[in-house]
Amino acid sequence: xETILVLAHADETGSALTRAxxxxxxAGLELAARLSAPVTIGILAADAATAASVLASTxxxxxxxxxxxxxxxxxxxxxxxxxxxxxxxxxxxVLAPGTSRFTRVAAGVAHxxxxxxxxxxxxxxxxxxxxxxxxxxxxxxxxxxxxxARPWFLLLDAGTHVAFAAEPATAQVExxxxxxxxxxxxxxxxxxxxxxxQTIRPDAKMLFVAGAGWTKKQPDGQIxxxxxxxxxxxxxxxxxxxxxxxxxxxxxxxxxEPVLPFLTHMNQIGQTGATPRxxxxxxTCCHGEEPHVVGWRFIADRRAISxxxxxxxxxxxxxxxxxxxxxxxxxxxNALLEAKKA
Amino acid sequence: MANLLHIVVCAGVVPDPLQTLEPVTGxxxxxxxxxxxxxxxxxxxxxxxxxxxxxxxxxxxGSKLWLVSLGSKAKLQQVMMTIAQKAAFELVPIDxxxxxxxxxxxxxxxxxxxxxxxxxxxxxKLLLFGGWESATRGAGVTLQLVGERLGITDQFQGVxxxxxREDGSFEVLERVEGGKHQLSVCAGTPAVLGWAxxxxxxxxNNPQVGMTNxxxxxxxxxxxxxxxxxxxxxxxxxxxLPKQQRTTRVEKNLSPDEIAAELVEWIGAE
Numbered sequence: 191x192e193t194i195l196v197l198a199h200a201d202e203t204g205s206a207l208t209r210a211x212x213x214x215x216x217a218g219l220e221l222a223a224r225l226s227a228p229v230t231i232g233i234l235a236a237d238a239a240t241a242a243s244v245l246a247s248t249x250x251x252x253x254x255x256x257x258x259x260x261x262x263x264x265x266x267x268x269x270x271x272x273x274x275x276x277x278x279x280x281x282x283x284v285l286a287p288g289t290s291r292f293t294r295v296a297a298g299v300a301h302x303x304x305x306x307x308x309x310x311x312x313x314x315x316x317x318x319x320x321x322x323x324x325x326x327x328x329x330x331x332x333x334x335x336x337x338x339a340r341p342w343f344l345l346l347d348a349g350t351h352v353a354f355a356a357e358p359a360t361a362q363v364e365x366x367x368x369x370x371x372x373x374x375x376x377x378x379x380x381x382x383x384x385x386x387x388q389t390i391r392p393d394a395k396m397l398f399v400a401g402a403g404w405t406k407k408q409p410d411g412q413i414x415x416x417x418x419x420x421x422x423x424x425x426x427x428x429x430x431x432x433x434x435x436x437x438x439x440x441x442x443x444x445x446x447e448p449v450l451p452f453l454t455h456m457n458q459i460g461q462t463g464a465t466p467r468x469x470x471x472x473x474t475c476c477h478g479e480e481p482h483v484v485g486w487r488f489i490a491d492r493r494a495i496s497x498x499x500x501x502x503x504x505x506x507x508x509x510x511x512x513x514x515x516x517x518x519x520x521x522x523x524n525a526l527l528e529a530k531k532a
Numbered sequence: 533m534a535n536l537l538h539i540v541v542c543a544g545v546v547p548d549p550l551q552t553l554e555p556v557t558g559x560x561x562x563x564x565x566x567x568x569x570x571x572x573x574x575x576x577x578x579x580x581x582x583x584x585x586x587x588x589x590x591x592x593x594g595s596k597l598w599l600v601s602l603g604s605k606a607k608l609q610q611v612m613m614t615i616a617q618k619a620a621f622e623l624v625p626i627d628x629x630x631x632x633x634x635x636x637x638x639x640x641x642x643x644x645x646x647x648x649x650x651x652x653x654x655x656x657k658l659l660l661f662g663g664w665e666s667a668t669r670g671a672g673v674t675l676q677l678v679g680e681r682l683g684i685t686d687q688f689q690g691v692x693x694x695x696x697r698e699d700g701s702f703e704v705l706e707r708v709e710g711g712k713h714q715l716s717v718c719a720g721t722p723a724v725l726g727w728a729x730x731x732x733x734x735x736x737n738n739p740q741v742g743m744t745n746x747x748x749x750x751x752x753x754x755x756x757x758x759x760x761x762x763x764x765x766x767x768x769x770x771x772x773l774p775k776q777q778r779t780t781r782v783e784k785n786l787s788p789d790e791i792a793a794e795l796v797e798w799i800g801a802e
Contacts, residue, residue: 390711
């Protein structure tokens with residue numbers, strides 16, 4: 191019989207669980223119900239008691255590692271904490287959200303416990319056994335797999351389950367002691383663009399992708415990078431979309447070509463970039479070949495503006511493709527959005 | 533004062549991203565159709581790690597750089613013809629299966645064993661580099677497992693920058709959620725860094741570096757040890773291409789005004 195542990199961690203406040211953790215809780219409860227298996231939730235937080243209050247109604251056994259040493263994400267302390275939670279729970283299946291914090295340590299913890307790990311899990315299935323779905327080759331090949339070996343760690347992709355929600359209540363939390371390792375790493379904080387300059391918005395409804403065409407010569411023989419930047423930022427401002435980019439556009443900065451100064455490698459979508467989840471996506475000035483489109487695997491509703499009637503988007507990759515120059519189209523879109531707002 | 537570093541970069545070879553991939557299942561499990569004839573490249577994020585490593589080694593004279601790569605000898609040789617021109621390194625090839633379907637734990641065990649046995653490697657000076665995810669399995673666990681096997685408990689993933697200080701400590705920027713970087717300071721080596729894109733452009737080909745590298749690469753390939761990867765109980769129940777092919781509406785004759793109006797309506801729709 192399987193026993194299930196869901197690992198969860200707090201957000202930057204230290205006292206509330208991350209959305210991805212709550213999604214993992216939902217996955218764990220669903221799996222436990224399907225397998226008739228007991229479930230434990232292990233919490234990693236500076237203030238675990240407060241963080242656990244939202245889980246009071248789950249009926250799960252609640253374990254926690256808490257304290258200042260665990261307020262920040264760091265391999266040595268997080269791995270020790272997760273190892274302690276896993277040893278206390280003695281679970282055969284360990285579910286955890288695929289956040290940067292757990293992605294950094296989960297494989298190491300699995301190794302310490304003599305277990306195995308699979309990551310980027312998008313679905314859990316099977317009635318007698320546990321079967322999981324994940325993608326290979328950057329979202330180009332999908333596989334369903336299973337393992338006999340235990341413990342089996344599964345890191346879940348964000349957005350694949352509904353986040354668990356309940357009224358906070360007093361929860362019975364068992365504290366798990368951790369033998370702290372020698373700490374060589376100090377987390378000094380975060381670096382991010384100013385809030386109004388941040389163009390990466392994982393919770394946005396829409397993804398806007400800018401391709402290299404924005405900084406190519408236009409019909410007048412000139413490059414209009416500044417105008418392109420204004421149009422793109424204007425659209426982001428009006429719609430609160432998240433900004434993605436093709437690799438070629440970001441790379442231009444390193445090659446001395448005109449750049450859009452607000453783009454970094456973190457905006458990259460595709461083969462060497464992110465695969466975000468948004469309800470809608472609009473691609474502009476990007477030819478939509480496979481290395482780009484693999485980053486769109488989880489974008490439900492896709493439209494593209496391209497000058498090339500034979501671009502990749504027209505070959506079953508997008509729902510609607512407008513063969514047009516993105517400059518006048520986006521200028522008009524921004525004007526309409528502004529007018530609508532007013 | 534420069535720091536003497538021993539940098540080991542783990543990097544695999546992957547099919548060129550422009551190739552069409554078709555999964556097939558054979559007696560040995562899933563693989564790609566015509567996998568051995570698909571043009572290959574060095575795994576993109578691991579390639580970024582290699583360029584960052586070469587830059588770091590060049591800034592710290594006396595440092596040494598190894599490139600440890602598990603793959604078929606023929607594929608490694610093909611990829612090295614290009615990569616060898618971009619940075620000076622010592623190739624440590626391991627002859628084994630390529631592709632995304634072998635178990636990451638087995639891959640990590642072979643890599644860790646190879647690294648532990650590298651002649652002249654001082655593990656107290658070790659920076660273990662690689663991509664934070666491969667373009668094949670994309671699991672993001674191999675490097676971490678290698679680090680654990682080598683007893684390294686300072687690990688960083690999604691790294692975009694490392695700044696080495698004179699005292700041997702270093703600052704690391706790691707990607708975290710929401711387009712942010714986490715800034716950490718590590719007291720010193722050994723450490724594991726799984727690289728994202730980094731900040732360096734791909735180096736231009738330098739035929740002189742290539743010729744120097746190839747003098748050691750070819751003998752190393754000839755002597756490459758064969759590795760067998762265990763399945764560790766991993767079973768593939770199905771492997772397939774995504775079925776969804778969209779019915780694309782291509783609008784060729786709409787004016788910018790008409791397109792804009794349609795887009796604004798679409799953006800506002802729930």
